[in-house]
Amino acid sequence: MSAEIASLSFTLLALNFNHIMTSANSEAPIRVRIAPSPTGDPHVGTAYIGLLNYIYARQRGGKFILRIEDTDRTRFVSTSEQMIFDSLRWAGLTWDEGPDVGGPLGPYRQSERTAIYREHAEILLKNGTAYRCFCTPEELEATRKQQLAAKLPPRYPGTCRRLTPEQIAGNEAAKKPYTIRLAVPPHGNDLTASTTFRDELRGNITFEHGNVDDQVLMKSDGFPTYHLANVVDDHLMQITDVIRAEEWISSTPKHVLLYKAFDWQTPRFWHMPLLRNLDKSKISKRKNPVSLIYYRDSGYLPSAILNFLGLMGGGMPADFKSTPDSIAEKFTLDEMVQHFVFTDIRVGGPVFDLTKLKWLNGEYLRALSPEDFFLAVRNSVFSDDYLRRISALMQTRIETLTQFGDLTGFFFSDNVIPPAEVWIPKKRTPEDTLTFATDQLAVLETTDWTHDALEAALKKLGEEKQWSVKENFMLLRAIITGSTMSPPLLESMIVFGKARSLDRARRFLEAQKKAAAKK
RNA sequence: GGCGUUAUGGUGUAACUGGUUAACACGUCGCCCUCUCAAGGCGAAGAGUCCGGGUUCGAGCCCCGGUAACGCUACCA
Known part of the structure; x- marks a missing residue:
């Protein structure tokens, strides 16, 4: 009941205020978080949500927390966590509490909290809001297929929910592996048929329980799923506002049900629009560079990226200007903290359009003093480290130092376009070559960069596609370097970096497809 | 298929509690500047606000009904 009153008065506030506001339960100091999973390169989407959380916290004198959601062992990438730290710091989004900086409510890495989740799952088991499920993945997959074939929504049939205490004891005695599932009402004496929660940007959203599945909370490997871990951690870490991407809306009722099962207060939910590809689908690496490493290595400035991200979805006053004669839509992180209005965010998914980002980046570059510009060039494209690694590849290949540039231009260029006679092997058709290049890209995407x-x-x-090693490597060499002559290919690609190599290959394919379509 | 969300030029946004020819930025095109390319300056084209009804003197803003796109629909997050 008090939650209802709280949400009602919040509604009134929302209607009357068009500015920074606090909610009915504003006694609690604001605490927000981002929770990336270390499954690969740090993502622009993480930076976007990070930016929003950062601004929200700074505006309200709150804390911004970084939590690592590493509960999925199968997708875990060991180098990923450090890259997340590095790229977020590079972007200028610094956190108050996190795995590397510590804090009072840690640990901030979920893999170090498994005991906590187990205890909490136990609470749910005891109070009847969760149950053990002994179904095997194979059984689950089979029923899923049946349901799909019958055009039914795939849903857990609740088999193990009806197990008798004796059966459960028997299964346990037999050491059968099990998961723990959320018992979505109605069950026991909880007969509620739907869950409604408030999204601060969209208003109330209701889900009928018939559409909410008995989600797995604890996997059979002893790790929690996102749903359990995120609710437990958000509560324990005293998170007041969950600011996350729109893709989570559908699972929010499960989270609300969990808060209720634990008898905890729910945080406010803010679901931010999803960044999009040019075709409006959710932003993805197949259609866009999404790695922050890519933007860093390709010479984008953090200030430009943050500024551009701040443009996504609105939030800054339309007439904002740093100074009366400064250009439109250009503002700093501090200015966002100063002027950003969360309730003004547009929820239609904005297209992440590189064209405008490049323009903005150019603006920032031009605004640098000549010396700072020189230093920026010096510290990125011509950094000692980069030059040193390229030099190592060149020493045996040149007779005068100035020949250095002859074979290494591709390391310093953005646009590399191999001519047809360079990339199409003599015995192959353009079509076959492009098909193979597409396969190469797919392989590179999932390969360790060693x-x-x-x-x-x-x-x-x-071997699989019957392409000789020579044809194979020469094609890739053409794509990456634009030429038939280069330092050793693999070594070059390693120095050039995974993010940029993949992007170059992607752009090559895109350009060729476009050219083919024109004919 | 089910559920949810969203919908203003190619893209990002604006339009006070419904009120003049829907505004700004990026991009595109043209002109100027100029040894080139940018930058800069000037200018233009491009949407009638997803569609159909309704309310109103008047609707991008309100109501009803569609459509489309996107998201979720995992022992992934």
Whole structure:
């Protein structure tokens, strides 16, 4: 009941205020978080949500927390966590509490909190809001297929929910592996048929329980799923506002049900629009560079990226200007903290359009002093580290120092376009070559960026598709370097970096497809 | 298929509690500047606000009904 009153008065506030506002339960100091999973390169989407959380916290004197959601062992990438730290710091989004900086409510890495989740799952088991499920993945998959075939929504049939205490004891005695599932009402004496929650940007959203599945909370490997871990951690870490992407709306009722099962107060939910590809689908690496590493290595400035992200979905006053004669739509992180209005965010998914980002980046570059510009060039495209690694590839290949540039231009260019005679092998058609190049890209995407892994993966692909090692490597060389002559390919790609190599390959394919379509 | 969300030029946004020819930025095109390319300056084209009804003197803003796109629909997050 008090929650209802709280949400009602919040509604009134929302209607009357068009400015920074606090909610009915504003006694609690604001605490927000981002919770990326270390499953690969740090994502622009993470930076976007990070930016919003950062601004929200700074505006209200609150805390911004970084939590690592590493509960999925199968997708875990060991180098990912450090890259997340590095790229978020590079962007200028610093956190108050996190795995590397500590804090009073840690640990901030979910893999270090498994005991906590187990205890909490136990509470749910005891109070009847969750149950053990002994179904095997195979059984689950089979019923899923049946349901799909029968055009029914795929849903857990609740088999194990009806197990008798004796059956459960028997299964446990037999050491059968099990998961723990949320018992979505109605069950026991909880007969509620739907869950309604408030999204601060959209208003109330209701889900009938018939459409909410008995979600797995604890996997059979002892790790929690996102749903359990996120609710438990948000509560324990005293998160007041959950600011996350729109894709979570559908699972929010499960989270609300969990808060209720624990008898905890729910945080406010703010679901932000999803960044989109040009075709309006959710932003993805197949259609857009999404790695923050890519933007860093390709010479984008953090200030430009943050500024551009701040443009996504609105939030800044339309007439905002740093100074009367400064250009439109250009503002700093501090200015966003100063002027950003959360309730003005548009919820239609904005297209992440590189064209405008490039313009903005150019604006920031031009605004630098000549010396700072020089230093920016010096510290990125011509950094000692980069030059040193390229030099190592060049020493045996040149007779005068100035020949250095002859073979290494591709390391310093953005646009590399190999001519047809360079990329199409003599015995292949353009179509076959493009098909193979597409396969190469797919392989590269999932391969560790080391010499041996790359070599093995590429050779394996070549064998499968009947492409000789020479054809195979020459094609990739053409795509990456634009030429038939270059320093050793794999070493070059390693120095050039995974993010940029993949982007170059992607852009090559895109350009060729476009050219083919024109004919 | 089910559920949910969203909908203003190619893209990002604006339009006070419904009120003049829907505004700004990016991009595109043209002109100027100029050894080139940018930058900069000037200008233009491009949407009648997803569609159909309704309310109103008047609707991008309100109501009803459609449509489309996107998201979710995992022992992924």
